[in-house]
Amino acid sequence: MASTAASAPAVPSLNLPPSQFARLQPHAYLLAHLSPPSASTQPSVRANGRAASQFRVTSANAGSLTHTNGSAVVRIGDTAAVCGVRAELLHTADIASWSVSNASDEEADSATQKGASQNADDDRNQVQDLHLLVPNLSLSTGCAPGLTPGAPPSTLAQSLSHEILSLLHTTNLVKADDLRIWYQPPNLESEEFRNAAEGMEVDSEQNGGPEPEIKAFWVLYIDIMIISWAGNAFDAAWSSVLAALRDTKLPKAWWDADNETILCSDDIADARKLSLRGLPISSSFCSFEADAAAGWRAVVIPSPEELKSQGQKEGSQQRWILADPDGYEEGLCEERALIVVDNEDGKTVILKMDKLGGWGMDSDDLRQLVDVSAERWQEMKQILDQC
Amino acid sequence: MASLPQIAIPGQRLGSLSSYSAGPGTHVQESFIYASIAGPVIADPAQPKIQPKPTLRVSRVISPKDLQPQNASTSDAAKPKPRYNTLPAIESNVLARVTRVQKRQAIVSILVVLDESEHLTSSQTASDNDNIASILTSAANPENHSGTDDLRFQALIRKEDVRAVEKDRVVMDEMFRVGDIVRGSVISLGDQSSYYITTARNDLGVVMARSEAGNMMFPISWKEMRDPVTGAGEPRKVARPF
Amino acid sequence: MADRRRINGPPGGTRPPVYASLQESTTGAAQRAQRQRQPAELRKIFLQTGMIPTASGSSYLEFEPSASLAAARANPKSLIPPSSALKVACTVHGPKPLPRSAAFSPNLVLTTHVKYAPFAARKRRGHIRDASERDLGVHLETALRGAIIAERWPKSGLEITLTIIEAEDDRWWGDAPDSHDASWGLMNVLAGCITAASAAIADAHIDCLDLVSGGVAALVSDESNSASSIPRLMLDVDPAEHRSILSACVVAYMPARDEITEIWLKGDSSRAALEKGDDRSSHEALIDGAVDAARGANTVLSEAVRESITRSIAQA
Numbered sequence: 001m002a003s004t005a006a007s008a009p010a011v012p013s014l015n016l017p018p019s020q021f022a023r024l025q026p027h028a029y030l031l032a033h034l035s036p037p038s039a040s041t042q043p044s045v046r047a048n049g050r051a052a053s054q055f056r057v058t059s060a061n062a063g064s065l066t067h068t069n070g071s072a073v074v075r076i077g078d079t080a081a082v083c084g085v086r087a088e089l090l091h092t093a094d095i096a097s098w099s100v101s102n103a104s105d106e107e108a109d110s111a112t113q114k115g116a117s118q119n120a121d122d123d124r125n126q127v128q129d130l131h132l133l134v135p136n137l138s139l140s141t142g143c144a145p146g147l148t149p150g151a152p153p154s155t156l157a158q159s160l161s162h163e164i165l166s167l168l169h170t171t172n173l174v175k176a177d178d179l180r181i182w183y184q185p186p187n188l189e190s191e192e193f194r195n196a197a198e199g200m201e202v203d204s205e206q207n208g209g210p211e212p213e214i215k216a217f218w219v220l221y222i223d224i225m226i227i228s229w230a231g232n233a234f235d236a237a238w239s240s241v242l243a244a245l246r247d248t249k250l251p252k253a254w255w256d257a258d259n260e261t262i263l264c265s266d267d268i269a270d271a272r273k274l275s276l277r278g279l280p281i282s283s284s285f286c287s288f289e290a291d292a293a294a295g296w297r298a299v300v301i302p303s304p305e306e307l308k309s310q311g312q313k314e315g316s317q318q319r320w321i322l323a324d325p326d327g328y329e330e331g332l333c334e335e336r337a338l339i340v341v342d343n344e345d346g347k348t349v350i351l352k353m354d355k356l357g358g359w360g361m362d363s364d365d366l367r368q369l370v371d372v373s374a375e376r377w378q379e380m381k382q383i384l385d386q387c
Numbered sequence: 388m389a390s391l392p393q394i395a396i397p398g399q400r401l402g403s404l405s406s407y408s409a410g411p412g413t414h415v416q417e418s419f420i421y422a423s424i425a426g427p428v429i430a431d432p433a434q435p436k437i438q439p440k441p442t443l444r445v446s447r448v449i450s451p452k453d454l455q456p457q458n459a460s461t462s463d464a465a466k467p468k469p470r471y472n473t474l475p476a477i478e479s480n481v482l483a484r485v486t487r488v489q490k491r492q493a494i495v496s497i498l499v500v501l502d503e504s505e506h507l508t509s510s511q512t513a514s515d516n517d518n519i520a521s522i523l524t525s526a527a528n529p530e531n532h533s534g535t536d537d538l539r540f541q542a543l544i545r546k547e548d549v550r551a552v553e554k555d556r557v558v559m560d561e562m563f564r565v566g567d568i569v570r571g572s573v574i575s576l577g578d579q580s581s582y583y584i585t586t587a588r589n590d591l592g593v594v595m596a597r598s599e600a601g602n603m604m605f606p607i608s609w610k611e612m613r614d615p616v617t618g619a620g621e622p623r624k625v626a627r628p629f
Numbered sequence: 630m631a632d633r634r635r636i637n638g639p640p641g642g643t644r645p646p647v648y649a650s651l652q653e654s655t656t657g658a659a660q661r662a663q664r665q666r667q668p669a670e671l672r673k674i675f676l677q678t679g680m681i682p683t684a685s686g687s688s689y690l691e692f693e694p695s696a697s698l699a700a701a702r703a704n705p706k707s708l709i710p711p712s713s714a715l716k717v718a719c720t721v722h723g724p725k726p727l728p729r730s731a732a733f734s735p736n737l738v739l740t741t742h743v744k745y746a747p748f749a750a751r752k753r754r755g756h757i758r759d760a761s762e763r764d765l766g767v768h769l770e771t772a773l774r775g776a777i778i779a780e781r782w783p784k785s786g787l788e789i790t791l792t793i794i795e796a797e798d799d800r801w802w803g804d805a806p807d808s809h810d811a812s813w814g815l816m817n818v819l820a821g822c823i824t825a826a827s828a829a830i831a832d833a834h835i836d837c838l839d840l841v842s843g844g845v846a847a848l849v850s851d852e853s854n855s856a857s858s859i860p861r862l863m864l865d866v867d868p869a870e871h872r873s874i875l876s877a878c879v880v881a882y883m884p885a886r887d888e889i890t891e892i893w894l895k896g897d898s899s900r901a902a903l904e905k906g907d908d909r910s911s912h913e914a915l916i917d918g919a920v921d922a923a924r925g926a927n928t929v930l931s932e933a934v935r936e937s938i939t940r941s942i943a944q945a
Contacts, residue, residue, distance in 0.1 A: 020482065020499050020501075023498050023499055024482060024484075024498060024499070024568050024595065025568075025595065028603075065716075065748060065794065065795055066698065066710045066713040066714070066795055067710065067713060067748055067749065067750060067751055067795065068748045071748070078681075078682050078683070080680075080681075082746070082794055084746065084747070084748030085748075086747070086748050086753055087646065088638075088643035088644060088645050088646065088753070089643055089644045089645070089646055090638075090639045090641070090643045090644075091644065094639070094641035094642065094643075095639065095641055096640070096641065130639060131637070131638050131639045131640075132639075134636055134637070134638040135636060136635050136636050136747070136756065138746075138756070140744070140790075141718070141720070141744070141790060141792040142684060142719075142720035142721075142722060142742070142788070142789075142790025142791075142792070143681070143683065143684075143720070144683045144684075145538050145683065145684070145685075145722045145725070146538050149742040149744065149788070149790040150742055150744070150758055152634050153634045153635060158634055158635075161635065161636050162636070165636055219638050219639060219643045221638065221747065221748075221753065223746060223747040223748055225746050225792060225794070227681065227718050227792065227794075228680070228681040228682070228683060228684075228687075229683060230682060230683055249708070251646060251648070251708050253646065256649075261647065262644075262646070262647070263647055263648070263649040264646040264647060264648050264649065264708075265648070265649055265650075266648040266649075266650050266707045266708045266709045267706070267707065267708075268705045268706055268707060268708055271708055327683065394935060394938055394939060394942070396831065396840060396931050396934045396935050396938070397831055397836075397837040397838070397839055397840050397934070398837070398838065398839030398840050398883060398884070398885035398886070399885070400885070412836070414778060414836070414838065416838075416886065421838070421839075421885065423778055423836040423837055423838065424831070424834045424835070424836055424837070425831050425832075425834070425934050425935070425937070425938045426834070426938060427938075427942065447834050472724070472781050472782055472836070473724075473834075474724060474782060474783070474784075474785060538725050538726070539725075539726065540725075540726045540785075541726060576783065576784065578733065579727070579731065579732055579733035579734075579784065580726075580727075580729055
């Protein structure tokens with residue numbers, strides 16, 4: 001590309017140290033790293049020394065926070081996320097629509113025994129409708145310059161929180177049954193019922209004793225603090241959520257009919273871990289385009305035919321898809337992709353695929369990215385299993 | 388003279404005012420010199436007439452060279468003025484990006500404060516914020532982030548400070564365009580919001596610019612740059628290339 | 630009003646879990662945490678600088694878990710932690726331009742900001758800064774302002790942000806709040822914040838008179854009948870380990886100059902058992918104790934700052 005050729009020689013004439021060049025001409029700086037002069041034997045690497053599909057060194061550490069039911073710290077390179085899970089109780093008495101929806105839920109519960117897929121759907125409905133998972137991500141921790149601490153969540157923080165919430169819902173990660181607190185009313189027909197209305201509804205026409213009923217749900221408050229933000233906040237946040245949920249222990253809880261409240265046992269032997277569905281791992285990518293002036297020119301969306309002919313004309317050396325972008329690269333790329341995969345019996349399952357901000361990546365690219373994500377899944381599984 | 392520590396931390400006593408004078412990175416209390424930042428301690432030798440006592444300073448820049456006093460002293464003897472911090476100061480050269488061009492002035496945001504010593508010892512990078520690793524962590528492209536300019540110091544180039552000759556015939560549009568990288572020299576700390584900088588020297592002015600077509604241009608004269616692709620020339624206040 | 634910019638839980642609200650063992654507290658199923666340290670013995674501090682590269686300066690500080698917490702961690706039995714230990718991350722951004730609306734300042738303008746993570750304490754904290762967090766911010770700012778040489782940085786601002794990842798308890802969890810009760814944990818948090826912020830400022834190469842560090846001392850009484858017992862002076866108290874705290878004091882102290890930049894004394898310090906021949910008034914003893922604690926923290930602080938500078942020299 002002409003602009004490439006022009007910007008490259010302009011550089012040495014100025015004789016800037018690399019740090020200043022990186023600051024003044026970030027695009028050309030990254031480009032120079034990715035496309036070294038063909039004469040030299042230098043391989044194409046990113047300015048941070050990584051290969052295009054290489055992720056940063058990742059580490060995870062779970063269970064170090066005292067006041068949480070589950071917690072984790074995940075570092076991806078210089079990006080660090082701390083996630084704490086706190087469980088609180090939602091009494092069904094506090095749910096406005098409970099008595100109405102109750103009946104249909106019971107039906108659903110009997111249906112759950114039949115199909116696993118339906119089970120997952122019901123779970124999603126209940127978890128989602130009752131807001132049992134409450135993730136919130138905070139960037140106001142001084143994690144990067146320019147984010148005012150104390151200000152309300154920025155648009156980015158809000159969108160990250162929502163992305164995490166929707167991923168929690170679509171992956172059905174948390175089983176609704178883990179969050180339910182059941183109560184088996186004693187079979188004392190006439191005597192002990194305080195709650196006459198409920199008693200009648202549930203009980204009167206049953207012959208084999210009263211049906212168990214849900215008295216409360218656990219609500220998981222999942223708070224993520226991005227402590228250090230050097231690009232790719234989502235992957236760090238999501239892995240920290242995953243690691244924290246894997247670490248989460250819920251105390252044994254029961255309905256205490258005498259006090260009409262839920263009591264919990266603080267005995268760690270009674271507590272149980274969440275049984276999560278699968279291990280969805282997210283991988284983020286961004287696409288770096290060689291045409292430095294792209295941002296300066298008027299955007300004309302080419303028709304598919306034009307795109308095709310362009311592709312043939314200019315060959316492949318136009319853009320690079322970079323895995324796990326750091327903050328510097330994120331600032332230089334318009335087009336991003338997010339792929340969430342799981343692995344079921346050795347088979348890669350795509351749970352989410354997001355691509356936005358451009359039209360450079362095509363289906364072949366995405367196919368490759370899925371392969372990269374599948375490799376990343378293996379790596380992350382090892383890291384999370386060890387933490 | 389007591390021996391100096393190699394590394395100091397803030398509050399550490401370095402020496403007495405009777406045998407040294409205090410330089411950057413230090414402060415004086417009750418006739419003793421104390422370090423005010425953490426870093427290597429350097430004693431610049433006394434210079435007859437100007438400075439009868441050796442000057443003690445704590446270096447903000449960490450380079451292996453600074454740890455060998457002989458080397459450091461040779462390069463610093465020629466250093467014009469000790470700087471107390473990394474902020475733009477009067478006479479410091481800066482690289483800045485043009486963010487707005489108005490009839491009477493251009494507004495720029497300062498990207499880099501060039502260290503004076505750098506031209507003498509060109510191998511080493513300058514101030515604190517020049518650590519590549521830390522640059523790479525934060526967002527690079529100021530155009531994409533409206534917030535970034537709030538994090539950089541703003542400066543003005545007034546019409547009369549653009550060039551030394553034909554000052555009255557300066558048309559700002561023909562001197563700078565938004566996005567140009569300009570080398571300038573700070574002439575005043577200015578008001579509460581902006582520094583004032585000048586480009587009225589041969590070595591000051593636009594150092595990097597893109598043409599209207601978006602290509603990097605090269606300088607062809609003191610007032611024109613050319614697009615290598617389209618061949619079109621554009622007027623600029625060009626800095627003399629090195 | 631629901632906060633539209635955050636994800637809110639169930640509209641009806643939720644209740645924190647109630648443990649059955651608390652209800653039958655007469656048996657005292659859980660052991661009250663006991664202080665294992667000598668009165669003048671400080672908890673160890675872990676302090677590291679420079680791990681957040683996007684900031685001009687940063688630090689991470691952690692208090693050593695007290696004996697009871699360490700035991701509970703090693704051999705978990707109960708879900709109720711016996712006590713907790715401070716964990717703070719601090720970042721410094723700047724010097725950077727002042728906001729456009731700000732007036733000219735010939736000095737460095739400090740902004741401090743302390744925020745607890747929602748999961749930092751026994752009770753879930755809100756997302757919006759509350760009065761105690763603002764209070765901490767103000768105390769911290771005073772402590773630091775006295776140490777920074779502000780006139781070297783004209784026209785610029787320094788933003789110091791502290792995130793409390795884990796806070797200190799205000800009392801033993803089994804105790805009901807009583808009349809003497811104040812938020813004693815806050816004082817430990819402030820001391821930790823001062824030390825952490827000082828390390829981060831040094832990491833950012835901002836000129837300081839000295840490394841300022843924080844320390845806490847308190848008058849505690851461990852007998853069940855606090856009216857008759859004589860309170861004793863202890864350094865670096867973990868409030869969870871004492872039956873009642875009568876008075877506590879935090880100082881921010883610069884050892885090289887022997888100066889205090891911030892002092893915060895709470896509670897009733899009129900009665901204390903000092904050693905024979907010690908004719909200090911008890912609040913003087915309290916302040917001296919806090920200064921001793923701050924001196925202890927300072928050795929860790931100077932070591933961390935020195936280590937980080939040595940490390941960066943080795944890398945250069």
